Amino acid sequence: MFAYTTISHIVTPRKNFLPSEIAAIAKALRPVAEEEAKERAEEGRVKGRMHRWSGATFPKPEEKTRAPRVRDKVASFAGVSGRTLEKIVEIVKERF
Numbered sequence: 001m002f003a004y005t006t007i008s009h010i011v012t013p014r015k016n017f018l019p020s021e022i023a024a025i026a027k028a029l030r031p032v033a034e035e036e037a038k039e040r041a042e043e044g045r046v047k048g049r050m051h052r053w054s055g056a057t058f059p060k061p062e063e064k065t066r067a068p069r070v071r072d073k074v075a076s077f078a079g080v081s082g083r084t085l086e087k088i089v090e091i092v093k094e095r096f
Contacts, residue, residue: 022078023092026085028075033070 017025068076075085
């Protein structure tokens with residue numbers, strides 16, 4: 001989880017962020033979230049290799065769940081959806 005979870009409880013009850021503020025939040029938090037995602041992916045690859053070489057089989061999941069994407073995690077902090085975040089970032093890039 002991000003290190004900003006305690007801060008989000010302080011900031012969230014306020015008024016909604018402006019689109020330019022949302023873009024700034026995304027710009028600041030995306031590198032941190034991407035680095036954490038890379039670490040999780042590498043851990044999964046290492047566990048998969050170890051599991052494969054041990055001869056064991058993976059248990060079948062009951063239902064597939066999609067892990068949240070980096071954009072969705074960053075967007076949830078700003079209070080919007082991942083797709084909305086993408087749109088906001090594109091608009092801010094064009095105008096500023």
